[in-house]
Amino acid sequence: NAGVTQTPKFRILKIGQSMTLQCTQDMNHNYMYWYRQDPGMGLKLIYYSVGAGITDKGEVPNGYNVSRSTTEDFPLRLELAAPSQTSVYFCASRAAGDGNEQFFGPGTRLTVL
Amino acid sequence: AQSVTQLGSHVSVSEGALVLLRCNYSSSVPPYLFWYVQYPNQGLQLLLKYTSAATLVKGINGFEAEFKKSETSFHLTKPSAHMSDAAEYFCAVSEGALQGGKLIFGQGTELSVKP
Numbered sequence: 001n002a003g004v005t006q007t008p009k010f011r012i013l014k015i016g017q018s019m020t021l022q023c024t025q026d027m028n029h030n031y032m033y034w035y036r037q038d039p040g041m042g043l044k045l046i047y048y049s050v051g052a053g054i055t056d057k058g059e060v061p062n063g064y065n066v067s068r069s070t071t072e073d074f075p076l077r078l079e080l081a082a083p084s085q086t087s088v089y090f091c092a093s094r095a096a097g098d099g100n101e102q103f104f105g106p107g108t109r110l111t112v113l
Numbered sequence: 114a115q116s117v118t119q120l121g122s123h124v125s126v127s128e129g130a131l132v133l134l135r136c137n138y139s140s141s142v143p144p145y146l147f148w149y150v151q152y153p154n155q156g157l158q159l160l161l162k163y164t165s166a167a168t169l170v171k172g173i174n175g176f177e178a179e180f181k182k183s184e185t186s187f188h189l190t191k192p193s194a195h196m197s198d199a200a201e202y203f204c205a206v207s208e209g210a211l212q213g214g215k216l217i218f219g220q221g222t223e224l225s226v227k228p
Contacts, residue, residue: 004156031214040122042203042218043157050213058215090156098209099145099164102216104156 001026004105006091012111013081021076021108023091031094032074033102034058034066036087043090049074081112115140115206119219127227132176132191134222136204139185145207146187147216148178152200160202163187174198199226 007022025032030051035043035058045058049068063085065077074093078085088109092102120135138144145164149157161172168180174197178189187204201223205216 033215040220042117042220043216044218045215048213048215056213092157094214098214099162099207100214101147101159101162102214104149104158106156107154 003027004091004093004103006089006105006108008108009106010109012113013078014113015081015083017081018077018079019081019110021078021089021091021110023074023076023105024072025074025091025093025103026072027093027095027103028071029093029103030071030096031102032068033092033094034064034074034076035090035092036060037090037107038087046076046089078110083112086110086112115144115208115217117204117206117217117219119202119204119222121222122220123223123225125225125227126194128196129193132189132194132198132224134189134202134204134224136178136187136189136219137185138187138204138206140206142209145209146178146180147205147207148172148176148187148189149203149205150174150200151203151221157203160189194224194226196226196228199224 004025033048034046047066049055091105094102147162148160163180171177204219
């Protein structure tokens with residue numbers, strides 16, 4: 001199993017550009033999550049999904065959109081990129097049920113200039 | 114609302130010394146608690162988790178943590194530090210599956226190990 005995979009690994013955007021961060025998991029997990037990590041701030045939840053067709057906002061959703069058309073994929077869309085979106089983005093998934101851990105992808109490092 | 118506080122953003126120990134990383138949480142319901150480790154330029158890897166089965170939890174790489182409800186703590190320890198333990202460590206509390214199983218993270222503690 002590959003687990004959780006993310007593409008691209010690195011990306012530089014100009015202000016106002018848009019892009020999609022890809023996330024795929026092969027563990028048949030219902031739950032998927034997008035976090036951003038900024039130095040000294042831990043990880044903050046952007047959006048999450050409890051199953052195909054169901055998404056909900058996390059703590060910091062502004063400037064982002066998501067969709068979940070399949071169990072495997074959970075892309076994160078940035079519209080009109082801003083310097084404040086410079087961060088490292090992590091996708092994670094978990095199986096249904098209380099207490100199950102989240103499995104994380106390797107991350108995407110995004111710089112907006 | 115749930116929250117997590119990690120005391121000390123940087124901890125430095127000598128190789129062979131005890132490692133103690135502190136985590137306190139707030140939760141209105143019995144929590145699920147996790148410790149993750151992040152090596153440079155990598156994703157997060159689970160070290161151990163508490164799910165109410167036992168208060169002393171053993172994890173990978175010789176780490177363990179003790180859940181103390183009266184102190185709302187879940188401190189991470191390792192008896193003898195190794196150079197390979199240098200990394201950033203995150204404590205997290207989880208809401209239940211009905212709340213989406215979301216993780217609330219502490220701000221992280223960077224562990225340095227001196228030869």
